[in-house]
Amino acid sequence: METFNDIYLNLSKQHGVARFAESGWGWKPSGGGDTFTLDHQQILSAQWSRAARGYEVKLLTRADGVIQLDGFKQDDFDRVAKLFKVWYGIPLENKEHALRGWNWGKAEFGKAELSFNVSNRPAFEIPYTEISNTNLAGKNEVAVDFSLTDGDAKANGLGGARGRGKKSAGAKDQLVEMRFYIPGTASKKEKNEDGEEVTDGEDAEEQNAAQLFYETLMDKAEIGEVAGDTFASFLEVLHLTPRGRFDIDMFETSFRLRGKTYDYKIQYDAVKKFMVLPKPDDIHTLITIGLDPPLRQGQTRYPFLVMQFKRDEEVNLDLNMTDELLETKYKDKLQSHYEAPIAMVVSDIFKGLSGKRITKPSREFVSHHEQAGVKCSIKANEGHLFCLDKAFMFVPKPATYISMDNIASVTMSRVGGAMAASRTFDITFTMKGGMAEHQFSNINREEQQPLENFFRAKGIKTKNEMADDSGALLAAALQDDDLASSDDGGAARGSADEDDESVDEDFEAESESDVAEEYDENHQSDSDDEMADGDEGDASGDEEEEQLVERPKKKQKTAK
Template sequence: MQFVENDAGDGDEHQLVELRVWVPPDAPIDNEDLDDDREPGATRLQQRIMKLSKMRAVTGDMLAEFASDDGTFLLPRGRYGVEMYSSFFRMHGNMYDYKIAYSDVERYILLPKNDDIHYVLIIALDKPIRQGQQRYAFLVWQLKRSDASIDINLTDQAIIDRYGENTGLKPSLTGPYYQLVARVFKVLSSKKVYTTGKFKSSDDRHAVSCSVKARTGQLYPLERSFVFIHQPTLVLRFEDIAAVEFERFSGYGQGSATRNFDLRVTMKSSSTDSGKNDEHVFTSIERTEYNILSEFLSNKNLKIKNLQTAETEQQQQLSNLLDDDDDDDDDAGADGSMLDSEEEDDDFVPEKPLPSSSKKKRKADDDESDDDESDDDEPVIQTKKKKTVAKSTSSSKQKRKSAAPDQKKKKKRKKKDPNAPKGKTSAYIYFCNEKRPSIKEKDPSLSAPDTLKELGRLWKALDDEAKEPYKKLAEADAARWKSETEEYKKNRKEEEEEEDDE
């Protein structure tokens, strides 16, 4: 027996909200005026209470039923059968039963899970249900994608009279199970069912994997809100968000700090019960999702505190995304400094100074092969975002040069010898030179960093057998470079000896 909760009372007061009575199967019950004395003791007791209390029957006419085996509730956890009535629905399980009026439902949200097997129906409640001392403001129901059929206990004319035409509700429904459940809830309760929008992650899904505290789950950026499932289940409306902030990954592991980031969401004080700016931190998001998320949030006109800083940091650490820890020689050039050796992108600006990182890489190549100005090494691609970094770097270098003129002389690059051998090319560079034209042709709008990320992803996806042709090309070129370098050094030595003799 469930009793009405008084929400207006003092929170410290105790209330009786539920009463359970265990009746032995053969318990004697006064059967006066009862319909059938052959009913079980519990049923006869219920009939007696209903008669004496003059209470209206809570069942009514059941319109549809979903079996407990067809779906699992993640919150509250367990298997519940669901019965649909005209003004409420009922959840009944082995331990708990709940009757929830449609008027107490705030909204429905239907989301696809990343396992490609299930959908999740979130039922947001204005009045949380209680299970012991635990309150649940969200019911999270995991549903199958497989086809099923259900019966609605109404005729076609009764459906039209109650709910109108073109509702999609029929006496017999067939289709994916999650669609049937969502349609029945939508029509019977006359409330909308919200689902995913245009957002797509780097792996073409509607959610990004992340964690809230110690719980791993999926974050869904919808058209008007963030939704995180399933523990804790969070629904953060964009209109209630004060600002979002991208942060460096705060978890364990040095390698993870360069491949993951955190997203901090600060809520407006008016939207919280405490009156304070509550914060939610979503951690361990893959760095490949950064550009997609930042663009999505910008289009939603959300305030991003450190967008400029985050974009600069992402560009500076772009090379870390393309590094392969298992290979040494094959990763040479993975930072993108030599990837566009055959053609120039639209963003290439040869008059601008190179970023300091590119200069250091070119100087390192000088010391090894003296071939920094060969066709394979230039031009170096710069995006518009990198121009800003380059300017600030150049400005800071000018200050250092004016303060220490002696260091400027030491850092002056030596002259290029036109007879020096061409530098060797790694297997990764051969792969990029082969695949870059097809990537550009497929999507000409890709920027240089996005092209580098796609090349790095394709390279990492190759197995050793697929990489073998490129490794053979790199080995042959390394042998060529070694031979030409030895010949070059030999000729230089002879020329120096002739000059000494003169």
């Protein structure tokens, strides 16, 4: 047995002891934790190169892809090379990296990683297990997204030879995206019977080099359909967040969103919330999925997916699943055939495959219009606020989730002046622990009582600042009703105070002949009343205020 101390496995935060024997090798962290072992038959090749903490041995394995052992000293090369040759029958290749610092080179797809070579030397390598997504960012540009740090990997400090995205757990900062500019065209390589790639010079298919790079990376990193059999597919589903139409493919452990520009593969483990929300328009149903880590489009993060389905749209679907698998693993969870509204089918299949609980609006809340949500706004963004049993959810943009456990109090207030306040009000959630507050505005005043009753039922401390100005609200409501019916008449009284009656008569005669009858009937009747009674035009300011509160009687319009 050969033993090496201070060795780091897959960029782990803590070092450990690596022991090699004839049957295989193992690594144990010095601070205690899980031991990693590998049988010698799993090793395909080995490479020695300079690395971050000295020298590393990089192994290509059958099941776990690329495994890195970092921290060897330069004098250890002879010992490591001898044990690999004698015990495993594998030569230890000494490989030097390109140090010129060039950002142009040639990309080479290996069995387990993508290598970027400069002058036939690797500048860097990217294991396929670290790639979460790729998309065409332009005609000649391909964007590669890397998996975000896994929570379990953070806890134990181990790298992730057996999981996606866990190698980056050893670093505080993390590279999340890389873009390749690939000009020109390239020939598509076909595989022969032995699995080797060959190119026929005469029949070679020329296509955009960036497109070929993108398709090859999708295949190698298992982002596309090669990840497994598709159990169910839904085409061109409208997404409100992120905006666009995506095809949804559901697999055993993940689901995929396929759009015209972006493709995403999302593991069911990344789904933290799943909500089915009936939209208050009685036409659509919203399915909202909370993700951690969130979805990324360039610099924009989307912690929630918001899908919209028509309630009357039904789907007839047969699951692409064997009867044996359906009976053994998904018994009482999935059905072989579905014939129901599409929103119900999507939620049932998702629940069966992922095992996630579906959250629906609370039965304790019913709006004034007998809906599960109320219309409101966050700043300039309109949407709907839904009351759940343990939280509040605003959709579609920005999708906001507020847990009741984090709410200190809620304040109901009016803003925007007397007329605006008579129709709408605002609610503000003050959060515990100094968290940023959430304000929802432009809520219909008819929803005040249902919301206030729900807050009290859930034991949320409620402050109603609208109760202090009930008298002002009554005056504003009366003024609002008066202006809604005879808004133009008030303007006519103001002009009568400034101009003489003869001008008004001439103006009225002209409007009587030129303006269509359906344009504004109230305008003519009010103007006729004012011209018939000249005292109204000479009324004082106090009398005009009384007229705003007490609606004046209209005289019957006479034909001229």
